[in-house]
Amino acid sequence: MAQxxxxxxxxxxSSNATLWDRVRTLVDFSAWKGHLDPQDGFEDxxxxxxxxxxxxxxxxxxxxxxxxxxxxxxxxxxxxxxEDIYALWYHQxxxxxxxxxxxIPAHSLILRRTDTRPTTIVLLHPIRAYLYGSHHAxxxxxxxxxxxxxxxxxxxPRTLWTPKGKTVAEHWAEASEDQIMAxxxxxxxxxxxxxxxxxxxxxxxxxxxxxxxxxxxxGQEIATRCTRYHGLLPGPVIGSGRPDPTVWGGDExxxxxxxxxxx
Ligand SMILES: [Zn+2]
Numbered sequence: 001m002a003q004x005x006x007x008x009x010x011x012x013x014s015s016n017a018t019l020w021d022r023v024r025t026l027v028d029f030s031a032w033k034g035h036l037d038p039q040d041g042f043e044d045x046x047x048x049x050x051x052x053x054x055x056x057x058x059x060x061x062x063x064x065x066x067x068x069x070x071x072x073x074x075x076x077x078x079x080x081x082x083e084d085i086y087a088l089w090y091h092q093x094x095x096x097x098x099x100x101x102x103x104i105p106a107h108s109l110i111l112r113r114t115d116t117r118p119t120t121i122v123l124l125h126p127i128r129a130y131l132y133g134s135h136h137a138x139x140x141x142x143x144x145x146x147x148x149x150x151x152x153x154x155x156x157p158r159t160l161w162t163p164k165g166k167t168v169a170e171h172w173a174e175a176s177e178d179q180i181m182a183x184x185x186x187x188x189x190x191x192x193x194x195x196x197x198x199x200x201x202x203x204x205x206x207x208x209x210x211x212x213x214x215x216x217x218x219g220q221e222i223a224t225r226c227t228r229y230h231g232l233l234p235g236p237v238i239g240s241g242r243p244d245p246t247v248w249g250g251d252e253x254x255x256x257x258x259x260x261x262x263x
Contacts, residue, residue, distance in 0.1 A: 046196065047189050047192035047193040047196055048189075048193070050189070050192070051121070051185065051186075051189045054185050055121060058119075058178070058181070058182075059118055060118055060119045060120060060121060060178070060182055061111075061117060061118050061119070061120030061121070062120070062121050062123075063100055063120060063121070063122045063123070064123050065100065065101075065102060065122060065123060065124050065125075066123050066124070066125060066126050068102065070102050070103075072103055073103050073104075073105060073132075074101070074102050074103040074104050074105050074124070075105075076125055076129035076130060076131055077130050077131065077132060078129075078130040079128050079129065079130055080128050080129075080130050080139060080140075081128070082127070082128060082194065082197045082198065082199040083198075083199055084139060084140055085127060085128070085140055085141075085142060085194060085199055085201075086140050086199070086200065086201060086202050086203055087137065087140055087141045087142070087201065087202070087203035087204060087205055087232075087235075087236075088141070088142050088144060088187050088190055088191075088201060088203070088204045088205070088227070088230075088232070089133075089134045089137050089141035089142060089143050089144065089204075089205050089206070089207065089210070090144050090146070090183075090204070090205070090206050090207070090218045090222055090223065090226055090227045091106065091133070091134070091143065091144065091145045091146065091206075091207045091217055091218050092145070092146050092147075092148045092149070092150045092175070092216075092217055092218040092219055092222060093109075093145050093146070093147045093148065093149075094148075094149055094161055094217070095149065095163070096112075096147060096149070096173060097109070097111060097147050100122050101122050101124060101145070102124070104124065104133075104145055105131040105132050105133035105143070106124055106125070106131065106133050106143040106144065106145040107123070107124060107125050107126075107127060107129065107131065107133075107142045107143050107144065107190075108121060108122060108123050108124055108142075108143075108144050108145070108186055109121075109122040109124055109145045109146075109147065110122075110144070110145070110146045110147060110175075110179050110182050110183050110186060111147050111179075112147050112148070112173070112175070112176050112178075112179055113176065113178060119176065119178040119179060119182055121182055121185075121186055127142060127190065127193060127194060127197070131143055133145075134207060134210050135207070135210045135211035135214075135239060135241070136210040136211065136238040136239025136240070136241060137205065137209070137210040137238055137239075137241075141205070141210070142190050142194075142201070144183065144186060144187065144190075146175050146179055146183055146218060146222055146226070147175075147179070148173055148174060148175040148179070148218070148219070148222070149161075149171050149172055149173045149174075150173070150174050150175060150216075150218065150219030150220075150221055150222065151172070151174070151216070151219055151220065151221075152215060152216030152219050152220065152256055152257070152260070152262075153220050153245075153247055153256050153260060153262045154219075154220045154221055154247075156260060156262075157172070158259065158260055159216055159219075159256060159257070159260055159262075160172055160216070161216050174219075174221055175221055175222055180221070180222070180225050180226060183222065183226040184225075184226055184229050184230075187204070187226065187229065187230055188230065191230060201232065202232060202233055203232055203233045203234070203235060203236060204227050204228070204230060204232040204233070204234065205227065205234065205235045205236065205237075206218055206222075206223050206227055206244060206248070208223075208241060208242055208244065208248075209235050209236065209237045209238065209241040209242065209243065209244065210237075210238050210239055210241040211239060211240055211241055212240035212241065212242060214241075215242065215256070215257055220247055220248055220262075223244060223248040223249065224247075224248055224249050227248075227249075228249045234249070234250070245262050246262065246263055247262040247263055
């Protein structure tokens with residue numbers, strides 16, 4: 001009887017495919033002697049590879065204009081040191097864009113889907129390019145433009161900047177869900193890419209924070225869903241800029257404007 005039980009157990013063990021692997025672990029010291037490759041044969045993707053893969057998976061366009069020479073408003077004015085760059089700076093374009101945005105002074109542009117193109121991320125300049133895009137934040141900010149005509153306070157037409165000759169209804173175009181998602185992805189790309197270059201992104205602000213004329217830039221939707229998304233420190237508020245209103249996630253009791261409190 002005992003012999004029968006023993007034979008059963010031997011059959012069970014020898015049919016177990018992991019047995020020899022378990023025996024091997026008893027004489028394999030590589031893991032604690034530092035002989036194992038830390039990535040076990042796999043390399044982390046670079047931030048650019050990760051961005052490209054995400055765009056492919058989502059069906060978004062990715063256009064790289066970082067090496068495209070240009071003149072005029074959209075050109076770079078100089079360079080910055082990576083250690084001086086510490087903030088993401090979010091904008092809305094305030095108009096719809098039919099081109100790839102070469103005349104826009106931004107590091108990147110997130111275009112909305114149209115009949116002729118998918119939601120598209122355009123990389124316009126290298127991170128170290130000094131641009132006239134974010135007023136007082138130019139020396140330290142990475143300028144991210146989202147193609148939108150968005151309300152400063154969600155749903156409040158009084159807070160939509162409208163050009164002469166257009167009605168609110170004609171002009172209003174909040175960022176799409178895909179643009180919000182793509183903008184978050186771009187933010188993460190910059191955080192990772194600056195880190196890869198031995199710098200650090202610690203803050204995340206809005207154009208409103210760096211010039212008094214940009215009260216509604218980028219608007220509540222982008223400010224709450226993109227600017228605040230990565231859990232970075234807000235701002236800073238600089239030059240003639242204003243702090244985020246309470247409805248953008250700012251401190252308690254800060255109104256949107258003298259006319260509209262926002263709550
Ligand atoms: Zn702006």
